[in-house]
Amino acid sequence: xxxxxxxxxxxxxxxxxxxxxxxxxxxxxxxxxxxxxxxxxxxxxxxxxxxxxxxxxxxxxxxxxxxxxxxxxxxxxxxxxxxxxxxxxxxxxxxxxxxxxxxxxxxxxxxxxxxxxxxxxxxxxxxxxxxxxxxxxxxxxxxxxxxxxxxxxxxxxxxxxxxxxxxxxxxxxxxxxxxxxxxxxxxxxxxxxxxxxxxxxxxxxxxxxxxxxxxxxxxxxxxxxxxxxxxxxxxxxxxxxxxxxxxxxxxxxxxxxxxxxxxxxx
Amino acid sequence: xxxxxxxxxxxxxxxxxxxxxxxxxxxxxxxxxxxxxxxxxxxxxxxxxxxxxxxxxxxxxxxxxxxxxxxxxxxxxxxxxxxxxxxxxxxxxxxxxxxxxxxxxxxxxxxxxxxxxxxxxxxxxxxxxxxxxxxxxxxxxxxxxxxxxxxxxxxxxxxxxxxxxxxxxxxxxxxxxxxxxxxxxxxxxxxxxxxxxxxxxxxxxxxxxxxxxxxxxxxxxxxxxxxxxxxxxxxxxxxxxxxxxxxxxxxxxxxxxxxxxxxxxx
DNA sequence: CAGTGGTCTAGACCACACT
DNA sequence: GTGTGGTCTAGACCACTGC
Numbered sequence: 001x002x003x004x005x006x007x008x009x010x011x012x013x014x015x016x017x018x019x020x021x022x023x024x025x026x027x028x029x030x031x032x033x034x035x036x037x038x039x040x041x042x043x044x045x046x047x048x049x050x051x052x053x054x055x056x057x058x059x060x061x062x063x064x065x066x067x068x069x070x071x072x073x074x075x076x077x078x079x080x081x082x083x084x085x086x087x088x089x090x091x092x093x094x095x096x097x098x099x100x101x102x103x104x105x106x107x108x109x110x111x112x113x114x115x116x117x118x119x120x121x122x123x124x125x126x127x128x129x130x131x132x133x134x135x136x137x138x139x140x141x142x143x144x145x146x147x148x149x150x151x152x153x154x155x156x157x158x159x160x161x162x163x164x165x166x167x168x169x170x171x172x173x174x175x176x177x178x179x180x181x182x183x184x185x186x187x188x189x190x191x192x193x194x195x196x197x198x199x200x201x202x203x204x205x206x207x208x209x210x211x212x213x214x215x216x217x218x219x220x221x222x223x224x225x226x227x228x229x230x231x232x233x234x235x236x237x238x239x240x241x242x243x244x245x246x247x248x249x250x251x252x253x254x255x256x257x258x259x260x261x262x263x264x265x266x
Numbered sequence: 267x268x269x270x271x272x273x274x275x276x277x278x279x280x281x282x283x284x285x286x287x288x289x290x291x292x293x294x295x296x297x298x299x300x301x302x303x304x305x306x307x308x309x310x311x312x313x314x315x316x317x318x319x320x321x322x323x324x325x326x327x328x329x330x331x332x333x334x335x336x337x338x339x340x341x342x343x344x345x346x347x348x349x350x351x352x353x354x355x356x357x358x359x360x361x362x363x364x365x366x367x368x369x370x371x372x373x374x375x376x377x378x379x380x381x382x383x384x385x386x387x388x389x390x391x392x393x394x395x396x397x398x399x400x401x402x403x404x405x406x407x408x409x410x411x412x413x414x415x416x417x418x419x420x421x422x423x424x425x426x427x428x429x430x431x432x433x434x435x436x437x438x439x440x441x442x443x444x445x446x447x448x449x450x451x452x453x454x455x456x457x458x459x460x461x462x463x464x465x466x467x468x469x470x471x472x473x474x475x476x477x478x479x480x481x482x483x484x485x486x487x488x489x490x491x492x493x494x495x496x497x498x499x500x501x502x503x504x505x506x507x508x509x510x511x512x513x514x515x516x517x518x519x520x521x522x523x524x525x526x527x528x529x530x531x532x
Numbered sequence: 533c534a535g536t537g538g539t540c541t542a543g544a545c546c547a548c549a550c551t
Numbered sequence: 552g553t554g555t556g557g558t559c560t561a562g563a564c565c566a567c568t569g570c
Contacts, residue, residue: 029546029547031557031558031559032558032559033558033559057535057536057537058536058537059535059536067559067560068559068560068561069560069561070558070559070560070561071558071559071560073537073538074558074559076537081347082532083532087536087537087538088536088537088567088568089536089537089538089566089567089568090535090536090537090538090566090567090568090569091535091536091537091567091568091569092535092536092537093536093537107531109529109531205532206530206531206532207530207531207532208528208529208530208531209528209529209530209531210526210527210528211477211499211522211526211527211528211529212499212522212526212527213479213480213497213498213499213500213520213522214479214497214522215497229495231479231480231481231497231498232479232497233477233478233479233499234479237531254479256477256478256479256480260476260477260478261476261477261478262474262475262476262477263375263474263475263477263529264472264473264474264475265373265375265472265473265474265475265503266348266349266471266472266473295565295566297538297539297540298539298540299539299540323554323555323556324555324556325554325555333540333541334540334541334542335541335542336539336540336541336542337539337540337541339556339557340539340540342556353555353556353557354548354549354555354556355547355548355549355555355556355557356547356548356549356550356554356555356556356557357548357549357550357554357555357556358554358555358556359555359556
């Protein structure tokens, strides 16, 4: 019984099988659970299950993909480790979401110095600007577009406890965010990435950041209400959806007088 | 056969069993593989297997702890995920090490801007200072010592391609690093954490960093050969050994003209 | 109570690295 | 070939949630 040749393991789109491609290069070899992982990933990308919703039980998925429950488990385990799914014992497995994930701002690593742990000073968000324009070479490269492609640019200021602390410019592919306006952003309450999920079906899954120390120029200083030349943390982020597709470029300037960027290494 | 009550699962020190403590508070419940994980962790801390060496095979460990190979596997999987062990198919499982991990400086996230990928400009290290003194309140708190306890302080400069780029102050508990001198540091070739492993039996396992933007003061500017006031990345790190014991406080200043701090979010 | 994820076992076979 | 980690299965039972 054990180890049936990892054959036609699916029901829907088109079943991968045994090892790698037929074209001959590397023998590859992809474990069954990796293939299952890919199939689940596809369903996520296609929106078969939406953020916050439960996916089918391990048992159901096992039947659907014609593999054992243990194999599905390993696939789901990895997706949960990547924060794409969230397991809750006794209830089910759910598609991860930036909304109400009871930790607002999952990607924001700036935290207050004091560990006072009071109600965490709800941020006030101010949209300074929101306009459509054409991507320059820089932005195009980051978002995997062509120079001149339409992009949406947003500039905003976040303040904690009345204190302007973050100034950021955000660039989004115009084609994926058609109805997005300053009004829409102002109306929305909660993380921006939550709005992207509900209104545009775009879920940010992963991001890379490049961090530097820079001096505030005149305009930046005014918006953050500090003196020009003050040292600021420059944080450039590229955020990706499923399958590593870049969907956002964000350039942030953080005031680190009473906050710091917190990171864990292991 | 399945699910023998998770009973006396050990041979050596003292076997934990079933659930949590006997003191009555929370029922707890700790899975068998977690207990195994703890036992392996103890052996690592006690130096039964040293950095770079292989640990016994899963089969041997299973026999030793009187559990199935699958249970050992799950424990080892988690330890490997935490970078405490390294699995190598066909060869064995090894204790992770900072030495020759074919990636020098595992905890240093500063990378060159240009992705030129040439021979990566071997860093030159200059020990500016190395002295023993008594911990002030700040250092004592970070290292879980008492004010006045002996500590070792090291100040050094790292240069990449002739360019001084990192200035850091390092504090270590004096009791754990008795024979460490400036000479010993200068002689050593390779990551400092590798020397800690081989000479002092201290392996750094995990670290937390707090990052800010600051302006260089006169002394710092001189050591980094920049003008006073230049923005620098301030990186405060606390590094931990096994069981979350803090063993190093490090305050670094990074020049981010041609380098940046790289971070991945997920 | 039934349903879901979580743990544990046992055994078979595969892929990889040495010898 | 032998030994190691890696994959896959099948089945049993535990822990948590909600009806």
